[in-house]
Amino acid sequence: MQAWRVDVLVREDQPDPAGDAARRALAAEGLTALQQVRTRRGYLLGAELNESQVREFATAVLGDPIGDEVVIHAPDATPKPVAGGHTITVTPRPGVTDPVAHSVQKALGDMGLPVVATGTYRAFDVHGDVGLEPLQNAARRALANDVVQEVLADALPAGLPGAGGQPDLSVQHMPLAELDGDALEKLSQDGGLALDRTEMLAIQEHYAELGRDPTRMELETLAQTWSEHCKHKTLTGNVTFEGRRIENLLKSTIANVTNTLQRDFCVSVFVDNAGIIEFDDEDSVCIKVETHNRPSAIEPFGGAGTGVGGVIRDVLGTGLGARPIANTDVFCFAPPDTPAAEVPQGCLHPRHVFEGVVAGVRDYGNPMGIPTVNGSVHFDEHFIGNPLVYVGNVGILPTARAHKEPNKDDVIVALGGRTGRDGIHGATFSSLELHTESEMQSSGAVQIGDPITERIAMDAVLACAEEDLFSAITDCGAGGFSSAIGEMAEELGAEVELEHAPLKYQGLAPWEIWISEAQERMVLAVPPDKLERLLEVCAAEACEATVLGRFTGTGRLVIKYRGEVHADLDSHFLHDGVPKREHEAIYTPPDLEEPDLPPESDCGAALLDVLSDYGVCSKEWIIRQYDHEVQAGSAGKPLCGPDEDGPANAAVIAPKLGSHRGVVLSNGLNPRYSRIDPAAMAECALDEAMRNLVAAGGDPDYTAVLDNYCWGNTRDPQALGELVRATEALCALATTYRTPFVSGKDSLHNEFRAGDRTIRIPGCILVSALSVIPDVRRTLTSAFVQPGSKLVLVGLTKDELGGSVYYKTKGHLGRNVPRVDHALGHDVLVACHRAINARCALSAHDLSEGGLGAAVAEMAIGGGIGARIDLDAVRTADEISPERVMFSESQSRLLLEVPANRIDDLAANLHEVPFAVIGEVLESADLVFEAAGKAIATVALADAKRRWREPLDFDGTLTGGGAR
């Protein structure tokens, strides 16, 4: 379809930051001879407009009268090539969400012009001596993603995509009766259903009993509902491990902790989208963390963005609607400096993944108006094929609205975004391994988000919640309508008339509408007498809302399209028919040695190496791109100290404006420990989350936690054994710490096949912790405050450098991984909280990656003042060398800054735990570590800061003078 093309250029005498960024990105791909890149924002407008209309609209709306120039190309014109260079044009592939195109249509309408079809593109005019082919290849990597975008060389898009073809609206039957096990498996595989042989046989048997074949929509619904993503078949299965049989692993471990502890602040656990705990007399807070690993591996920007969007909807759909107040994000990547030759075919370079993920989180979270307040990033080469993207959200809701239940005859209302073909088979895709061709095969499961549509849906849901207009709500996530409506109708059954679902474009078959995972949609159960008002409120919020059906009370899920029945499923079989899985698990510890290291010759240089490790170094480049201030709840920020550059322990939020009551949000994860012992990894994750929380002022006795698993292939008994071992260690510690699990999630097939090589991630459990505190004015940060303060180290230091950053900088893994002394760990958390609450401390920091050395340096960097540490004063459990005291990663340790005149108060508060005064804060900007009466390391704070800030300073804004 021909179209007008409007190019908007930055005025020639003005800088073009996007062009400069493109030049840097192309240079990173080896095109270093480019002189300049200038960008154009391009718009396609339907050819029905006449030239004066296009000109009027382009100059008034598309181009900025002060900063831009506008060039209009007629539908049949061939644009002139760029003198002395080439043009690269990037356009979204057909069907990929293009929110800007919709805004262009709105603006046409606002100006009283005909609302024609629209599209967008982006063009880069590249000046310099470069061949077209290498440029196009570099551009495919640096400026676009092939999965969702097309890259044109020396051309503008010819026009707009035409209308879609006619879909097959007939009821399709899937003959299963005659198929044997192999054929059933093949059918599952070819259809992307991710059902195994046993499950396909169970379906075959069910339909044999019914005496008919399933319809395509029924089979798709079963595949979605039974997917690992929705049903957690591995974790809810039975496991035989070390001679024991564990019935329903999840129930007998994680859920059992919560049930045993019976903490009275728990309001709703494991049954809703998010776990809910009491906040004050009126309100509760809820928290959910999800993973979005697979989509982010293939299209990092869209994958991470829609992950954020998804977890926000989880919270919005918790209880009868919660208001999101904070985002938290944790990533695991391969090192960003991995040589291109070491990146297996089918994987994106880890730096592209990293930058794309950060941009995706930024461009979804910021427009949503939800602060991204907390997170961490971890690096290990095993994440090359399976980067991990954990996305979390915290919300607040009235406790009286924490529970929901649809009623018979309630109307099913869908609201928010429209349904498109994007995101088909996301739930089943996430249950399969990635391999070399995944990028091309599974692009339907990858999407681009539209945060403003979600923001509108959020405003509408919260406005309806305020008037109590619905009796149940959930989000459309994995499985789309099939899961959302299917789950809500589990008890009652429902009848759906799918032809009412608003579509982004024509051409979808009914089964596609039913399972599409198009973003930004919510499903509500609305009492008939409240429907009119609900539709009114949605209209006032400019939010599209549509009646799709009703809850019937028959216990059957009936899906119709224009009167024809496409599915008629028994709720009982749909939700409980999946065969229970039986698993074998074994655990054989790896054969590892401690390295035989000579005594450290230069502890100062070793400290600088530790500080510049990717895992330890400053994450400011990421943090600054996230809005962490919106909603004005921030009382403890991600960067602290007078220059706001120190690393925070945890986020502190006062979510109710005008009140000082608050929450503290933290996390813990260390994938490297898992390579030595998954049990250590799991314990340390919980201990680290709790240390971070306590160091920021959280209350360990009023804290709920979440478990988020990312594991290799758990069909391998060893991998499953590692998971069981980790789970049991985690649960034992959580029981001692009295921290209930309130929600969790698992992602279990994180391995990548490249030829004959299989790369498996180390088993990871991310622990997120949420504490409620009465007064945010009693919280603190990690930045030193006052020269002359004493430094007090709480806890015991042991010879535990296995998996440490220090060993890593020496090229070793080691064996003596840190373990947690459960009783001591609990006492340390409680005692430190007591001391902090009594305001004995001016600042506090937990000891984690990099040990004491890194902790002291980070507190000094934040405070802008130095410290002197006497390593001999540290309470140790083993006879160990000074460098080991400096870099041991023993758990359950916190470093407190205490005014000299408060040491006695502090001692009284710490009566049950080991601690020692180990040094003091200096007036000067030096870090001095002493042993046996002499300095073994003296580092200028400026050097420490530079080395700590350099590694992830991707555009020179941290250590240089800015991006120019």
Next chain:
Amino acid sequence: MNADPKMLVLRAPGINCERETYHALELAGGAPEFVHIKQLLQKPEELDRFQALCVPGGFAYGDDISSGRVLAQEMKHRLGDRLLRFVDDGKFVLGICNGFQVLVRLGLLPRSQGRLLEEVTLTHNLSNHYECRWVTLQTQPSRCAFLPAGLTLRWPAAHGEGRLIAKDAAFQQMLCDEGFAALRYVDNAGNPTEQYPDNPNGAPLGIAGLTDTTGRVLGMMPHPDRAYLSHHMPDWRRRRHQGDVPDNLDSDGDGMVVFRELVRVARGDA
């Protein structure tokens, strides 16, 4: 003293700082009220009930095409004259961040010619990305009726398109010389700066906020609505330890002055 002045806090798809703006105005003694743009366009006369209009921050209509453009276009075509009358009747307008972008695209700021005409723009930060950081601002001697000159304030900036440029350097200079540039980014020494990161977007002459020809319209990129309580301020713990803020943090944050002053003038107090 007159009754608490009514203040319209505009809502629109993608506006997302309306709650904190509302709360700050309420604390300052105003009587804020949310009005959705859809409602306002249906009944434009609603505007006349208010003493002040506040356009909060956010990403109106996704900031698609360019920041604030679609909302500004909608308001210009369907409210334009009424907005001008609102200001010329002696009422007040405040735009924060995205709200500032909307007022600039509407032509309400700086309005040196008196007509609704786009005279400056807010374009992409030189860093080419969104950035959230606290900045130091100095209030300038300006036409603004509700921003005292000579204050040094710390507010957070959080934007991707905040670089204020005019059609030429002479106009940019005029904004400072003629009292339109109400707020400028300053360095440690208190001098207006174009240097990153003190100036987070690279705006020439460090212009961070503008008033209009009447002094009754004010817009700025950084967020006073995120700095109005003591515990919003970064490093409040150190400042409390040093005795700069009361122990119970019962004092205004640096952003509160804008809301207090706006309420004062909207109330009709001298």
